[in-house]
Each structure stands twice: as C-alpha cells, then as structure tokens.
Amino acid sequence: MPHIELPEPDAGVIRRLPILIEGLKARVGKDLLILDEEGRRAYETDAFTAYRRVPMLVVLPRTTEEVSKILKFCHENDVKVIPRGAGTSLCGGSLPTEDSIVLCISKMNRVIEIDGTNRIARVEAGITNLQITAQVSKQGFFYAPDPSSQLACSLAGNIAMNSGGAHCLKYGVTTHNILGVKMVLIDGTIVEIGGTTLERNGYDLLSYVIGSEGQLGVITEATVKLVPSPEGARPMMIGFRSPEAAGSCVSAIIAAGIIPVAIEYMDRAAIEVCEAFAGAGYPLDVEALLIVEVEGSESEIGILLGRVAEIAARFDPKTVQISADPEQSARIWAGRKAAFGAIGRVSDYLCMDGTIPLGQLPHCLTRISQICAEYGLKVANIFHAGDGNLHPLVLYDANDPVQADNAELAGEAILKLCVELGGCLTGEHGVGIEKRELMATQFSQTDLLVQMRVKTVFDPTWRLNQAKVFPLAYTDAMRAGNAASTPEAA
Amino acid sequence: MTELWRPAAEWELQTMIARLVREQRGIEVVGHGALRNTGRVAKSDVVLTTSGLKGITLYEPTELVMSARSGTPLYEIEAVLAARGQMLAFEPIDLGPATGAPGGALSIGGVFATNFSGSRRISAGSARDNLLGVRAVNGRGELFKSGGRVMKNVTGLDVARGLTGSWGTLAVMTELTFKVAPIPQTMQTLAFVGLPDDLAIEALNVAMNTPLEVSGAVHLPKNCAARLRTPKLRGLDQSLTLLRLETFAATIDERKEKLKAALKVYGAPVELDSEDSFGLWSEFRSLSVMPFSTETALWRISALPTKAAEIVFAIQKFMPAVAFYDWSGGMIWLEVPAAADAGAADVRRAVAVRDGHATLIRAEPEVRSSVEVFEPLKPEIERLTRGIKSAFDPAGLLNRGRMYANF
Numbered sequence: 001m002p003h004i005e006l007p008e009p010d011a012g013v014i015r016r017l018p019i020l021i022e023g024l025k026a027r028v029g030k031d032l033l034i035l036d037e038e039g040r041r042a043y044e045t046d047a048f049t050a051y052r053r054v055p056m057l058v059v060l061p062r063t064t065e066e067v068s069k070i071l072k073f074c075h076e077n078d079v080k081v082i083p084r085g086a087g088t089s090l091c092g093g094s095l096p097t098e099d100s101i102v103l104c105i106s107k108m109n110r111v112i113e114i115d116g117t118n119r120i121a122r123v124e125a126g127i128t129n130l131q132i133t134a135q136v137s138k139q140g141f142f143y144a145p146d147p148s149s150q151l152a153c154s155l156a157g158n159i160a161m162n163s164g165g166a167h168c169l170k171y172g173v174t175t176h177n178i179l180g181v182k183m184v185l186i187d188g189t190i191v192e193i194g195g196t197t198l199e200r201n202g203y204d205l206l207s208y209v210i211g212s213e214g215q216l217g218v219i220t221e222a223t224v225k226l227v228p229s230p231e232g233a234r235p236m237m238i239g240f241r242s243p244e245a246a247g248s249c250v251s252a253i254i255a256a257g258i259i260p261v262a263i264e265y266m267d268r269a270a271i272e273v274c275e276a277f278a279g280a281g282y283p284l285d286v287e288a289l290l291i292v293e294v295e296g297s298e299s300e301i302g303i304l305l306g307r308v309a310e311i312a313a314r315f316d317p318k319t320v321q322i323s324a325d326p327e328q329s330a331r332i333w334a335g336r337k338a339a340f341g342a343i344g345r346v347s348d349y350l351c352m353d354g355t356i357p358l359g360q361l362p363h364c365l366t367r368i369s370q371i372c373a374e375y376g377l378k379v380a381n382i383f384h385a386g387d388g389n390l391h392p393l394v395l396y397d398a399n400d401p402v403q404a405d406n407a408e409l410a411g412e413a414i415l416k417l418c419v420e421l422g423g424c425l426t427g428e429h430g431v432g433i434e435k436r437e438l439m440a441t442q443f444s445q446t447d448l449l450v451q452m453r454v455k456t457v458f459d460p461t462w463r464l465n466q467a468k469v470f471p472l473a474y475t476d477a478m479r480a481g482n483a484a485s486t487p488e489a490a
Numbered sequence: 491m492t493e494l495w496r497p498a499a500e501w502e503l504q505t506m507i508a509r510l511v512r513e514q515r516g517i518e519v520v521g522h523g524a525l526r527n528t529g530r531v532a533k534s535d536v537v538l539t540t541s542g543l544k545g546i547t548l549y550e551p552t553e554l555v556m557s558a559r560s561g562t563p564l565y566e567i568e569a570v571l572a573a574r575g576q577m578l579a580f581e582p583i584d585l586g587p588a589t590g591a592p593g594g595a596l597s598i599g600g601v602f603a604t605n606f607s608g609s610r611r612i613s614a615g616s617a618r619d620n621l622l623g624v625r626a627v628n629g630r631g632e633l634f635k636s637g638g639r640v641m642k643n644v645t646g647l648d649v650a651r652g653l654t655g656s657w658g659t660l661a662v663m664t665e666l667t668f669k670v671a672p673i674p675q676t677m678q679t680l681a682f683v684g685l686p687d688d689l690a691i692e693a694l695n696v697a698m699n700t701p702l703e704v705s706g707a708v709h710l711p712k713n714c715a716a717r718l719r720t721p722k723l724r725g726l727d728q729s730l731t732l733l734r735l736e737t738f739a740a741t742i743d744e745r746k747e748k749l750k751a752a753l754k755v756y757g758a759p760v761e762l763d764s765e766d767s768f769g770l771w772s773e774f775r776s777l778s779v780m781p782f783s784t785e786t787a788l789w790r791i792s793a794l795p796t797k798a799a800e801i802v803f804a805i806q807k808f809m810p811a812v813a814f815y816d817w818s819g820g821m822i823w824l825e826v827p828a829a830a831d832a833g834a835a836d837v838r839r840a841v842a843v844r845d846g847h848a849t850l851i852r853a854e855p856e857v858r859s860s861v862e863v864f865e866p867l868k869p870e871i872e873r874l875t876r877g878i879k880s881a882f883d884p885a886g887l888l889n890r891g892r893m894y895a896n897f
Contacts, residue, residue, distance in 0.1 A: 117695050118794050140699070162644045173642060175651065176619050191870045198611070198820045199792040200655065201847040201865045202893070203875050204618060207651035211644045228701045251552040257575065257672035295701075297748075300741045355640040358553045387641040388553075427642035435645075442645055443635070450634045450882070451647040457877035469646060 003408060004051065004092075004433050007467050007479065009099035013079060017056050020077060020101075024059065027069045034058035043084065043102045047149075048092040048434055050404070055082065055096035062107050064182055064190055064220040070103060071218065072188025078481075080463050081186070083214040085126060085154030090351055091432030093161060093213050093468065100466070105156055108220060111135045119226045120179060120196055125156035125219045129163075132224060141226035144171035147428065148337050156219045162211035164428040166336070169386035170261040170295075171227060173428065175210040182221035183209060186459050196223050208454050213430050214465040216458035230295035233261060235332050236305050238312045239286030239319035243267065246288035247361035249315045250385045253292070254358075256311055258304065263386035264291040264336055267365070270343070270380040270393070277342030280335025281328065283319040290385065291336060339382050340393070348398040349380075350411045354418030355389045355427035364421055368392050371413045375406040389427035390418065416441055431469045440471050448474060492518070492534065498542040500559075500625065500633065500664040507662065508631030510536065511887060519658035519889050521561055521597030525604060527589035529657055530863045531855050532892040540599050543664055546570055548639065555622065555639050557667040560599030567598055571670055579671035580617050581608030581775055588777045588788060589852045599663045605655040606790075608775050609706040609734070612698065612817045618654035620669040626653065626661035629883025639667045652878075659889045660882040674736035678746055679706075679762035679770060681723055682731040682753070687711060687813070688799040690731040693756045694818035695795050697733050700752050702745045706734030706771055707818035714779040714814050720770040722762060731756070734771060777823060779814050786812075786825045787832035788852035795819030797844040804840035809833055828853065834861040841865075864893050 013020075024033060034040055035057065044052040061067045074081050080100040087094055087104075096102050108124035109131070115121065116139045123132060129150040132143040146165035147153055153163070159181065164173040171177070180194030194206040209216055240246040250263055266274065266282070266289045275282045282289055290312075294304040305322050312320055323329040335342075343349055356364050365381060372379040372394060383390040392414055396407035415425045415435065419442045425435045439448060452470055455462070462478040495510075497503035510517055518534035520526060522541050540561035548557035551574045558567055564582060571577050583606040586593040602624075607616040614620070623637030637643055637650035653660055682693060690709040697704045708731075715723065715730040723730060733753075735745050750759065762770060773779060780788065793801055798819030805811045805824065811833075814823040826833040832853040841848045847865035850858060867875055879886070879897050886897055 115796075116699065117796050119695075119699065140701075162648070164642050168642070172615060172619065175648065176615055189870055191874070192868075193871070195847075196794055196845055197792040197847070198817060199605075199616070199847075201792070202655075202867055202871065203660075203878055204605075204652055204655050205871070205874060205878070207618070207648045207654070208878075211648050213644075215647070228699055230701045254554060255552040257675065259672070296741065297744060299744060300737075303738065303740050355642050357550065357555075357639060359550065384642070389640075389642045422638070423640050424638050424643045424645045426644050427640070428644060430644050431646065439646060446632045447634045447636065448646070450628065450632070450636070450649055453881035454647050454649065454652070454878065457874060457881050 003405065005472060006051070006053065006097065006433070007472070009097055013099045014056055020079060021057065023073055023077065024070065027073055028059070028061065028066050032060050032066065034060065043087070043096060043104065046087040046089040046092060046094045048090055048095065048432065051092055051095055051433065053096050053098050055100050055102045056098060058102045058104060060104050060107050064184060067103065067105070067184045067218050067220050068188040068190050071184050071186050074101060074463065075187045075461070080466050082465055083218045085157035086128065086152050088149045088153040088157060089161070089432060090353070090429045091426070091434040093430050093432040095433055097466065103218060105218065105220060106154060112221065114139065116141065118196070120223055121226055122221060122223050123155060125159065125222050126154050129153050129155060129158055136226055137229065140229050142229050143224055144177050144227050145174050148340060155222055159210050159219055159222060160213050161428065161430040164384070164389065166262045166264055166384060169263060169384070170259055175207065177225045178206065178210060178222055179225060180206065180223040181209060181219045183217040183219045185217045186461065186463050213432065213469050215455050215469060217464070231297045232301060233293055233295040234301045234305065234323050235291050235293040235329055236308065236322040237282065237319065237332060238290045238292065238317050239283040240288045240315060240317055241286065243288045243365045244362040245315040246290055249290065249312050251358055252311050252314065253308055254386070256307070258307060260292050260308070260386065261295045262291070262293045265289070265381070265383050265385035266336070266339070267381040269378065270339060270382045273346055273380065274335045274339050274342050277345065278331070278335035278338050280331045282335060286318045291332060343380055343393050347395040349393040349395050350407045352390065352392045352394065352411050352414050353426045353429040354415050354423055356418050356421045356423035358388045360421040361388070364390070364417065367417055368414055371417070372410050375410040377403065377406060377410055388423065412438060433468055436468060437471050439469070493536040495536050495538045496542045500543065503543065503662060503664060504627045504631060504633045506538065507627050511629065511631045511885065514885060515887065516890050517887050519662050521600045522563065522595040524584065524586040524591050524595040524597070525600050527591050528585055528851055529858070530892050530895070531859050532889045534890065538662065540597060540662065547665060548667070551576060554670050555667065556670050557639065557665060558598050559665050560597060560663045562598050563594070564596045564598055564601055565594050572673070575673050576670045577673045578620070579610055579614035580620050581610045582606065582617060583608050584776050585851065588780060588782060593776060598666055602654050602666055603656065603658050603663065609708060609771055609816055612707055612820065613703060613705040614671065618651050621651055621654055621666065622669060623667040624650045624653060624663050625665040626663045628661040629885065629888045637667070641669065657889060657892050659879060659892055662888065676739045676742050676764045677734060677736040677767040678742055678764060679767040680733045680746065680749060680759035681762065682756050682759045683726060684728040685731050685756060686729070687802060689756070690729065691795060691799050691815065691819040693731055693753055694733070696753060697749060698818045700749065702735065702749050703737070704733050704749070705736050706732065708732045708774065709815040710779055711813060713812055717779045718770070719773060720762070720766055722760065722766055723770070734767060774816065777814070780823060780825055781812055785828050787828050787850065787857070789824040789826065789837055789848050790851050791822040791824055791841055791846055791848045793820060793822055793841070793844065793846035797846065798822055801840050801844050801846060805837055808836040830857065831861045832857050
C-alpha cells in the first residue's frame with residue numbers, strides 16, 4: 001500500500017457543494033465548470049499516478065479576471081484550491097483532495113506579445129513549454145529550459161517547479177529565464193511581480209514565487225527571456241567501462257573550462273531499454289554512456305568536440321562517436337528524451353530527482369545499486385551529469401503491493417543518501433506530496449518555519465495546494481485555519 | 491558613538507542578535523563599510539559588522555562552486571579563484587570608489603545583499619542568478635539555511651535568492667555558496683566610434699540578438715569615453731560603443747568577423763586584443779568612467795533596452811545628465827547635478843512612464859533620507875514587501891529604514 005498520508009476531507013465543505021456551484025456559476029458562468037464525475041476524474045491525479053483523489057469541482061478559467069473571481073469566491077467561502085497546469089507533475093504537485101476545487105489554467109495558452117529587440121515574450125501561463133519556442137523560433141529565438149515533458153507541460157507548472165532540463169548546464173533553469181509574472185492571490189488580488197527589465201525593484205519577490213509549487217498564488221501570465229538560437233549544435237556519445245570513469249570525465253571536461261550545453265548520463269540498464277525503444281544507435285557494451293552536446297558554428301563545434309574527445313581519451317573510453325549529421329543528432333536526443341517512456345513500457349517505475357555534488361557521483365551510484373538490491377528491486381540511472389541532478393528510476397511491479405511499498409522505501413533511502421552527500425531531495429521535479437515528509441531530513445524545523453512564514457504572507461489562510469511541500473505535522477494548525485499562529489511557533 | 495558589535499563566528503553572531511532582539515535594539519548591519527554611503531541611512535542603536543566572519547569554507551573548482559563566510563572581502567575571493575583560472579562571472583560592481591567609501595572593501599555578503607552585477611550579467615546572469623545557498627540569522631535571532639551547494643534545487647521556497655537585494659533588512663547572511671566560472675581563454679572587443687545614444691543602443695541589441703554569445707554590451711557617450719584608461723581608446727574624443735566576445739582562442743576570430751559583418755552599417759570598429767580587453771572591461775566594475783564629483787548625484791536605472799536612450803533624453807530635457815549604458819541598454823548609470831531631491835522628481839517620472847525603475851546611489855545623507863532611494867512600490871507589492879519584512883524581522887530591528895522610510 002502506498003504510504004503517503006493524505007488529510008481527511010472536510011465533509012462540511014463537500015455538503016456545501018451545491019451552494020458553491022451556484023455561487024461560481026453566478027460569478028463566472030457554468031461553461032467554465034466541470035461537474036460530472038467522469039469529467040472530474042480526468043483531474044484525479046497527475047504524473048505521480050500512485051495517488052488519486054477526485055476533486056469536487058474543476059474550473060477552467062480563460063482570463064486573469066476569472067481566476068481572480070474564482071479565488072475570491074473560494075477565499076470567502078473557505079474552500080481549498082489546487083492550482084493546475086498540464087498535470088505533468090512527477091511528485092503529486094497537483095494532486096487534488098476530495099474537498100478541493102481544481103483551478104486549471106490550461107485554456108490560458110496564448111502568446112500575448114513577442115518583443116524580439118528586447119529578447120522577451122509575454123505569454124499566458126497555461127501555454128506549453130515547447131509552444132513558446134515554436135512561436136518565437138521564426139524570429140531566431142528559443143525559450144531555454146527544456147524539461148523532458150516540454151511537449152505537454154505548462155509554463156505555469158515550470159514556474160511552480162523551477163523546472164530545468166537537459167540544457168540548463170548552459171542556460172540555467174526556470175528561475176534564470178523568467179523576468180516577471182502576473183499572479184492572483186487567494187483573496188483575488190492581481191499582482192505583477194517582477195516586470196520586463198532584467199533587474200527587479202525592491203525585494204526579489206519573484207524568487208519566492210518561482211519554485212513555490214502553487215503555494216503562493218495562481219500564475220496567469222509571465223514575461224520570459226528569449227535566447228538567440230545557436231548557429232548549430234551537435235552531440236557526441238562516449239561509452240565507458242565504469243561509472244567512475246564517466247564521472248571523472250565529466251569533472252575533467254568542466255575543469256578544462258569547457259561548459260557544454262548538456263552532459264547526460266545513462267547507465268547500462270537505461271541504455272538497453274532506450275536503445276530497444278528508440279533505435280538511437282547507443283553502444284550496448286558499455287557500463288555508462290555520456291551524451292555531450294556543444295553549440296556554435298560548424299568549425300567551433302568541431303574544435304570543441306575534438307577537445308572533449310581528447311579529454312575523454314584519458315579515461316579509457318570504449319566508444320567515442322561524434323554525431324555525423326542532424327538525423328543522427330535527433331536520434332541520439334530522441335532516445336534520451338524518450339527514456340522515461342521507454343522504461344515505462346517495460347516496467348513501472350518511481351523516478352527520483354535528487355541532486356548531488358559531482359565529486360560524489362561514483363560513490364552515490366554504487367550506493368543506489370546497493371539500496372535497490374536490498375529491497376529486491378532493479379534500478380536504471382539517467383541523469384543530468386553536468387549539474388549532478390540524478391534520475392534513478394526504481395523499477396517495480398505496481399500490481400505487487402509489496403514491491404510498490406519497497407519501491408517507495410528504496411526511493412526514500414536514495415533521497416536521504418543525496419542529502420547526506422551534500423545534495424538535495426529534488427533538483428527539478430519538486431517536493432509535492434512525494435517528498436513532503438523528507439523535507440525534515442534536509443531542513444531543520446527553523447529552516448522550514450522561515451519558508452512557511454513566507455507562504456503565510458502570500459496565502460494567510462493556507463488554502464492553496466494544501467498538504468504539500470511541508471511535513472504534514474508542521475502544518476496541522478495552519479490547515480485547521482489557524483495560520484496566524486505559524487510565524488511564532490518555533 | 492554608536493556601539494560596534496563584531497562577532498567572530500556564526501554562533502556568536504546569532505547570540506548577539508538574539509540578545510539585541512530581547513533588548514529590542516535596532517541593528518545596522520555592515521560588512522567592511524563599502525556600502526555605507528549608499529542607500530537610506532538605517533536607524534539603529536548598534537552597528538553589527540560581519541567583518542569578523544572571514545574565510546572560504548568550500549571550493550571545488552571542478553564543480554564550479556565556492557562557499558565563503560559573509561565578511562570575506564571580495565578581492566580575496568577573486569584572488570583565490572584567479573589562481574585556479576576561475577572567476578565570479580557576474581563581475582560584481584564595487585561602489586566604494588563611486589560613493590567615497592574605500593575601494594576593495596566590499597564583502598561577499600555585500601555583493602549578494604545588493605545584487606549589483608556588472609557587464610557580464612547580460613550573458614552570465616546576476617549575482618542573484620549565481621547564488622546557490624545561504625546561512626543567515628533573521629531578525630528573530632534564528633539561524634537558518636536555504637538552498638545548498640548544488641546547481642539545481644527545488645526543495646522548498648527559494649529563500650536564499652529571496653534575500654538577494656534585501657540590503658540586510660531581512661537577515662544577516664553568515665555564509666554564502668555560489669557558482670563560479672572559468673576565466674575565458676581569450677577576449678576581444680569591438681569599439682564602434684561616434685554613434686549617438688539611440689543608434690548605439692540599436693547596434694548593441696543587434697549584436698545581442700546574434701547567436702555569437704556577446705558577453706558585454708556597453709555604450710559610453712563622449713564625456714564618459716574620455717575617462718577610459720585603455721590606451722587604444724584614449725583621446726578619440728567621440729562616443730564609444732563596446733562589444734565583448736570571449737571564448738577559446740581557436741574560435742574567437744571567426745566570431746569577431748561574424749559580429750563585424752552583422753554590424754557593418756554602424757561603421758568599422760576599433761579592435762582590442764585580449765590583454766587590452768581584460769583591462770577595459772575591468773574599468774566598468776568600479777564605474778570609473780563616471781565623473782564622480784561632490785557636485786553630482788548618481789542613479790542606477792533599470793530599463794528595457796529599447797527605452798534606455800529615450801529615458802536619458804527625457805531626463806536631459808530637465809538637467810544635464812551623464813549616462814553610462816550597460817547590458818545593451820538594460821542598465822543606465824546616470825549622474826545628475828546635486829540638488830535637494832537629487833533630481834528625483836524628473837528622473838522618476840521619466841523612468842516610470844517607460845516601465846523602468848531607478849535607485850539613488852550617491853547623494854548627501856540628508857538627501858538620501860528625504861527622498862525615496864528605491865523606486866516606490868505599488869500598494870499591493872508594498873503590502874507583500876511589508877509582510878516579508880515582518881515574517882523575517884517582526885520588530886523591524888534589522889537595518890530599519892535602509893530601503894524604505896517606514897520599515
């Protein structure tokens with residue numbers, strides 16, 4: 001049995017549902033509401049599918065003003081709200097509760113303005129990550145963060161989780177690529193945080209918002225930075241005899257002053273599955289594979305990849321292969337980007353997201369294998385090696401309750417290991433419900449209180465995305481409607 | 491004389507703040523004093539300096555990460571990095587010389603508390619962007635940490651970055667962890683001569699919109715250009731529009747030729763080699779191209795590049811103003827004649843209607859106490875700002891009045 005605790009729904013709120021429906025209809029019209037069970041069931045979970053709860057109501061607003069009316073109504077009627085983008089969270093970040101309203105902004109997906117000269121675009125936050133790039137590419141730009149789910153995931157979700165992706169080694173993560181947001185607070189107030197200029201005025205409120213997992217408000221618009229598209233990009237594949245050699249090679253590349261646009265790592269288990277699925281041309285006789293990509297003109301790419309190959313040669317690689325043409329490059333990346341899906345075809349898995357200091361890589365991989373073996377489970381490792389962001393996929397059979405339980409326990413042990421080695425619980429997927437209780441292993445109670453007080457400033461009554469991010473026991477008082485007591489409870 | 495408190499360790503700093511909180515005494519937070527002539531004057535009973543908290547606590551060159559105690563002087567950090575061929579990519583600005591405080595006194599805590607980044611901010615991000623984690627003591631006397639030492643981290647709210655630019659009003663940082671970067675192997679500069687401001691900003695943005703990874707985009711009107719020390723650019727008696735390229739020696743010439751081709755219509759540039767370029771771009775870090783007289787006030791204006799020249803022209807209608815444009819126009823350092831309000835009324839109007847914001851950097855202390863130093867906040871943002879201040883420092887003891895008159 002999955003063992004993440006979810007709070008008991010408030011029967012009083014559910015009893016008031018007919019009145020709430022009438023109230024919302026009066027404010028935003030019935031067309032925005034999903035009331036039937038089948039419709040609501042589509043929102044019962046996100047990409048963390050082991051947990052499901054059907055919300056009592058789903059609202060699909062089309063404008064910031066509608067979001068404001070909905071939130072104000074929920075605030076006045078003591079109703080909990082689950083903000084939702086595309087529902088691709090891997091940590092249960094948009095998991096509903098039976099006594100909550102899901103506020104999904106996926107219909108707000110327009111590009112409002114592209115300002116090429118100043119290299120910015122203003123968009124509605126329900127737009128998908130990839131759609132931003134699609135709309136600006138004709139002008140020679142792209143939006144840099146590229147999470148694997150970029151075809152489906154919303155910008156609002158990226159902002160909530162401070163998403164990264166394979167290419168953030170060079171371009172940074174979401175927090176480096178957003179200049180401002182329009183956000184609606186729980187009482188309906190519409191605020192503009194940040195703006196269109198590079199620097200913020202006053203306190204950097206935007207830093208609190210990015211990565212706040214829907215705890216502070218509902219983001220409806222954002223101003224994003226646009227980056228000029230590189231002249232060209234090409235990956236190379238380097239296969240190693242051991243994870244240690246691959247890890248040392250990553251350090252040596254960075255020590256040489258080369259910052260590739262991406263360095264991706266796959267272990268043997270991951271290589272085999274991805275190759276079988278995508279036919280990417282990965283070598284099958286190596287223990288670890290690095291995909292290193294550099295950008296620039298043809299001659300720059302040649303020189304840089306040549307250097308990387310020279311460095312790699314010091315670590316006795318089994319194969320070194322520079323992509324010959326754009327088709328091969330696309331295949332190499334298609335294999336990597338399809339990795340989660342490919343592994344999902346052969347097994348259920350839990351995808352972990354810990355981050356570690358790069359120097360700890362070999363030790364950490366050994367320990368991960370041991371941990372999974374202790375629970376009788378297999379693991380496939382895929383990660384962003386350049387920045388130490390690990391994605392061990394713990395493989396299990398979801399129909400076997402013992403295995404399901406063990407997978408969660410193994411995952412927990414892996415994340416604790418990451419913290420122990422000087423890293424953190426999550427690099428880009430977020431805390432959600434999944435890692436909520438583990439927060440206490442990375443942070444002291446005071447560290448968490450400092451964060452919770454910031455939440456209280458934006459959401460004084462703690463109605464937004466309840467029972468996530470912070471350990472449940474820490475938030476009892478606030479969830480019971482006693483937020484005023486939070487700040488002093490030390 | 492105000493009492494000076496100088497803790498030698500983090501625990502001592504926490505103990506001191508806890509005691510001051512019990513006694514409800516106001517605290518002015520300083521490092522080595524490099525920023526004391528900037529911002530509003532804090533109301534305080536004691537001065538608490540982090541100058542005793544010194545030393546680099548972690549440096550992993552192959553992981554591009556460093557941690558240091560907050561009072562560590564910036565020059566010490568940069569010397570240790572340079573010995574390993576690395577640097578702080580965001581080129582922190584040392585306001586000391588520009589404000590009559592000692593140069594080279596800036597602490598690493600001050601770098602992040604103010605978040606004033608230099609020319610490479612346009613490609614490498616700001617101080618805030620390069621911060622990974624902090625340890626700090628808030629105005630309740632609580633020691634806390636946020637973030638960490640790894641590049642990617644979404645465990646909870648990003649309090650670490652939220653402290654940047656808060657000028658010690660929320661917490662006293664005790665230790666910071668930040669990204670470092672390799673010093674580029676080689677650097678070259680193209681200097682276009684004699685362009686008026688608006689055309690120059692246009693040229694800078696044409697360059698920034700190429701994929702050539704331009705890492706510096708500065709325009710100096712004639713009077714600023716005259717103050718450059720770089721020999722090759724002295725005595726031209728013209729405005730200068732400067733673009734920096736930096737990469738590996740084997741590939742830089744190709745990029746330079748492409749950049750020249752993209753900017754052909756703006757004339758033939760003067761070219762600077764690597765050695766001259768390193769010298770030139772370091773000049774901007776202390777703002778030495780500005781006039782710095784006691785007769786002037788200094789403003790820092792954040793703008794959309796396409797509005798930058800317009801903002802300066804609008805201000806120049808009311809007063810003589812000297813502008814140094816960085817970040818392809820996204821940042822304007824502006825000197826205006828000293829006046830009772832440092833020109834605030836006209837500067838703010840010109841900036842606000844064009845979606846920018848302005849901070850008064852240098853003026854007499856009375857002026858900095860009587861006009862708003864930071865751009866006034868919209869009511870709903872002020873409500874959140876006060877909420878944040880109160881969450882960290884409910885009694886308003888830390889640097890009270892340093893940013894805003896009433897909190």
